[in-house]
Amino acid sequence: MHFISKGNNTLQNSVIILLLLSATVVAMAANNQTGKTRTSAPQPAPRPSTPVRQLAPTARPSTPTPSRPSAPTYPSTNNLGRATTRTTMPSATGGNTGAKTETVGKNEKTTVAKAGTAASLDRSGGAAKGVINPTSLNRPPAGREISLKGGGTASLRPNGQIRSIDRNGMHIEQGPNGSRRIESTRNGARIVSTAKNSGYVQRPYVTRNGYTYVSRTTVVNSVTYTAVYRSYSYGGYCCYYSYYPAFYYTPVFYGWAYNPWPAPVYFGWGWGAAPWYGYYGWYFAPYPVYPAPAFWLTDYLIATHLQAAYAAQAATDTGAVQQTQASENTSTPAASSGPVTLSPEVKQAIVEEVKAQLAAEQAAATQRSSGGQQPASEEVPPALDPARRTFIVATDLVVPGGGQGQECGLTEGDVLTRISDTPDQDRKVNVSVSASKKGDCSAGKQVAVAVDDLQEMHNHFEEQLDKGMQELASKQGTGGLPKAPDVRTVAAEIPPPPPDPNAVKTLQDQQAIADQTEAQVVKEAFSQGS
Numbered sequence: 001m002h003f004i005s006k007g008n009n010t011l012q013n014s015v016i017i018l019l020l021l022s023a024t025v026v027a028m029a030a031n032n033q034t035g036k037t038r039t040s041a042p043q044p045a046p047r048p049s050t051p052v053r054q055l056a057p058t059a060r061p062s063t064p065t066p067s068r069p070s071a072p073t074y075p076s077t078n079n080l081g082r083a084t085t086r087t088t089m090p091s092a093t094g095g096n097t098g099a100k101t102e103t104v105g106k107n108e109k110t111t112v113a114k115a116g117t118a119a120s121l122d123r124s125g126g127a128a129k130g131v132i133n134p135t136s137l138n139r140p141p142a143g144r145e146i147s148l149k150g151g152g153t154a155s156l157r158p159n160g161q162i163r164s165i166d167r168n169g170m171h172i173e174q175g176p177n178g179s180r181r182i183e184s185t186r187n188g189a190r191i192v193s194t195a196k197n198s199g200y201v202q203r204p205y206v207t208r209n210g211y212t213y214v215s216r217t218t219v220v221n222s223v224t225y226t227a228v229y230r231s232y233s234y235g236g237y238c239c240y241y242s243y244y245p246a247f248y249y250t251p252v253f254y255g256w257a258y259n260p261w262p263a264p265v266y267f268g269w270g271w272g273a274a275p276w277y278g279y280y281g282w283y284f285a286p287y288p289v290y291p292a293p294a295f296w297l298t299d300y301l302i303a304t305h306l307q308a309a310y311a312a313q314a315a316t317d318t319g320a321v322q323q324t325q326a327s328e329n330t331s332t333p334a335a336s337s338g339p340v341t342l343s344p345e346v347k348q349a350i351v352e353e354v355k356a357q358l359a360a361e362q363a364a365a366t367q368r369s370s371g372g373q374q375p376a377s378e379e380v381p382p383a384l385d386p387a388r389r390t391f392i393v394a395t396d397l398v399v400p401g402g403g404q405g406q407e408c409g410l411t412e413g414d415v416l417t418r419i420s421d422t423p424d425q426d427r428k429v430n431v432s433v434s435a436s437k438k439g440d441c442s443a444g445k446q447v448a449v450a451v452d453d454l455q456e457m458h459n460h461f462e463e464q465l466d467k468g469m470q471e472l473a474s475k476q477g478t479g480g481l482p483k484a485p486d487v488r489t490v491a492a493e494i495p496p497p498p499p500d501p502n503a504v505k506t507l508q509d510q511q512a513i514a515d516q517t518e519a520q521v522v523k524e525a526f527s528q529g530s
Contacts, residue, residue, distance in 0.1 A: 142405035146521075146528055154521045163398075165521055172514050175409050177439065179312075179396035182514045191510050194395045196315050197222045199510075201503045202229070202241075208494065213244065217500035219507055221311060224499040227463060228492075232379065237427065240381040240452070243459040245361070245466055246496050247489040249473070251369065254362035256484050257293040257469065258355055264289040267296065267480050271303065276310035283341045283413070283437055293472060294354045296481075298347060300468040301354070301461065302413065305392055309412040309437075312396070341443070346415050346435045349390040356387065357465055368490065383429075383454035384421055390434070391416045394460035401447030408441035418454065419446070427451050 143157045152167030157176070165172040170184040182193040193199035198220050205215040205228065212231045217224055228246070231239040266289055271277040284306060286299045382388045393414040400407050410416075414437060420430040428448040433441045441447055477483035500506070 141400055141407045146525055148521065148524055154525065156525060160525070162518060162521060162525075165517055167517055170510075170514065170517065172517065173398065174518075175396055175398045176407075177396070177409055177411075179398075179409070179411075180514070181395070182510055184510060186506075189506070191506055193507050193511050193514070195312050196511070197504070197507070198312070199507045201500050201506050203500070205497065206494065212239075213494050214241065215497045215500075217503040219503050220308070221315075222504055224503055226496045226499040228494050228496045229459070232381075234379065234381055234384070235423075240383070240455055241459065242381065242455075243462040244494060245462070245492055247491050248361065248365040248368060249469065249489055250486045251362050251366045252485045253473070253487050254358050254365060257297070257472065258358045258362070260292040261290070261482050264291050265296070265480050265482065266290075269299070269303070274307075276307045277303075279310055280306045280413070280437070281340075283435075285340045285342075287347075294351050294358065297354050297465060297468045297472065298350045300471060301350065301392065301464050302342065302347075304464050304467070305394070305413040312412065341437070342415070342435050349417070349434070350392065350415070353388065353390045353461070354465065357462060365490070368493075381451070381455050382458040383418075383451045384423070386421055388458065389418050391418065391431070391454055391457040392461055394457045397449070397453060399441065399447040399449055401441065401445060408445065408447065410440055410447075411437060413437065414440055416449065416454075416457075418449075423451050424448070429454070 141155070141157070141163065143155060143163060146154050146156065148154060148165075148167055152165065154165045154167075155163040157163050161176070162172075162174050164174070170182065173181045179195070180193070182191075182199075184191050188204065190202040191199070192202070200216050200218040202214050202216045205213045207213070214229050214231055215226060216229055217226045228244040229241040230244045231241050234240055269286060271286075284302055286303075287295050290296045290299075383391075393410045393412055393416065395412060397410045398407055399410060410433075414433065415435040416431040417434045418429055418431050423429050428450050430446055431449050431454075433443050433445045433447065436443050472481070473484065473487040475481055476487065
C-alpha cells in the first residue's frame with residue numbers, strides 16, 4: 001500500500017509539472033505574437049522642427065493667403081556680365097548665423113543663404129525658410145478706422161493721431177514724427193507733396209518708339225527743376241516710372257569712373273563747418289582716401305541725401321536742429337571720432353550699386369552712339385531686379401513690420417536691403433534695414449516696403465548719381481583728382497521740358513486742402529469717440 005501511494009504521488013507531481021510547462025509555453029507564444037504585432041505597427045512620424053524665425057512671431061497664427069504662381073527667376077550678374085561675389089547679410093537678431101559667401105556666375109540664380117539669415121531667398125524669387133512671409137510683415141497697423149461724413153475713410157493710431165486719410169481722390173499719410181505725404185490727381189496731373197514746400201507735379205509728356213514718357217517738375221524748398229521719366233508695365237501692373245537722363249557722357253568716361261584710379265586719392269570735401277555734417281557726424285564719415293571714382297561718388301550720394309534730410313528736419317523741428325547746430329558747428333569732423341553707424345560693409349554695398357549703374361549707363365551711351373534702339377517690351381523694374389538689392393531712402397516713410405500691427409519710420413539717408421523679390425497682394429516686399437538714424441526703424445529690423453517706394457528710391461539714386469558725375473567731370477584734374485578722358489556729353493533723345501511754372505502753387509494748394517481735410521477728420525473722430 002505504501003508503494004502504491006508513493007507511485008500515485010509521483011504521478012500527480014508529474015501531471016502538475018506538465019501543466020505548468022504547458023502554461024509557460026502558451027504564455028511565451030502569446031508574448032512573442034504580441035511583440036511581433038508591436039514591431040510591425042508603423043511608428044509615428046517625427047514632429048517637424050520649428051523653423052528659425054528672425055522676429056518674434058505673434059501667438060496667433062497668421063491668416064493664410066491664397067497661393068499665387070512664383071515669379072520667374074533672373075540671372076544674378078552685374079551689368080558687365082561678370083561673375084559677382086555676394087555675401088549674405090547677418091540676421092536681424094544679431095549673432096553669427098553662419099552666413100556664407102557664394103560666387104554667382106552669369107547663369108546662376110540668386111544666392112540662397114542658410115535659413116535664418118536676412119538674405120535667405122528661395123529660387124523662385126519668394127521668401128524661403130528663415131524669412132518672414134510678406135503677409136506677416138504687412139499686417140494692418142494697430143488703431144481704428146472711421147467712416148467720414150460725405151464719403152471717405154480715415155485711419156487713426158491707438159493714441160488718436162491720424163495715420164492716413166482717403167477722401168475726394170486725395171490720399172494723406174502722416175508719420176509718427178510729424179512727416180506728411182499727400183497724393184492726388186487733378187486735370188491729368190499727378191501731384192505729390194513730400195514735405196512743406198517740397199514735392200513734384202507729374203504730367204504726360206510724349207510717346208516715342210513705343211515708350212511713354214512723363215515730365216516731372218520737382219520742388220525742393222521752393223526751388224524747382226524738371227526731369228523726364230519713362231512709364232512701363234511689369235507683372236500685370238502699370239505703371240512703374242523710371243528716371244530718364246537728359247544726357248549721356250561718352251562711354252570712355254563711364255569706363256574711367258568704373259575702374260580704379262592708378263593710386264588712392266586724397267580729397268577734401270570742405271564739409272567740416274556744414275551744419276548737416278555735424279548733425280549727422282555719428283552716422284556718416286567720408287572715406288579717408290578714394291581708390292576709385294565709385295567710392296568718391298558713394299560719399300557724394302550719401303552726403304546729398306543727408307543734406308536733404310537735415311533740411312527736412314529743420315522744416316519740422318527747427319528748434320532742435322538749431323540747438324544741435326550750435327553745439328556741433330565747432331566740433332571736429334566725425335571721421336576722426338571713431339566708428340559711425342554707416343558701416344564700411346553698408347557703404348561697400350552702395351559702391352557696388354554705383355558701379356552697376358555706371359555700367360548700365362555706359363551700355364546705354366554705347367547703344368545710343370551706335371544708333372541702336374531697344375524695342376518696347378516688359379522689363380524688370382530696378383525695385384524688383386534680383387541684381388539690385390541696396391536702396392537709399394529718398395523721402396520719409398512709415399512702414400509696417402515686426403507683426404502685431406507694428407510700424408516704424410524711415411527717413412532720407414537710411415539704407416535698406418531688399419530680401420524678397422515677389423511682391424505680396426499689396427505690392428510690398430520685405431526689406432532689412434541695413435543702417436538707420438536715431439528714431440527710425442532699427443538696423444536689422446525687417447519691414448515691408450511698397451515696390452513703388454523702392455522704385456522712387458532707385459530713381460532718386462540715378463538722378464543724384466548723374467549730378468555726382470557732373471561734379472566729378474567738373475572737378476577732374478583738380479583738388480588731387482586724376483584727369484579724366486573725354487567728358488563731353490550727348491543729349492538724350494527725349495529732352496526735358498521747362499519746369500512747370502505753377503508747380504509751387506499747385507503743391508501749396510494741395511497742402512492747404514489737406515490741412516482742411518485733417519481738421520475735419522479731427523472733429524469727426526472726436527465726435528465719434530476718439
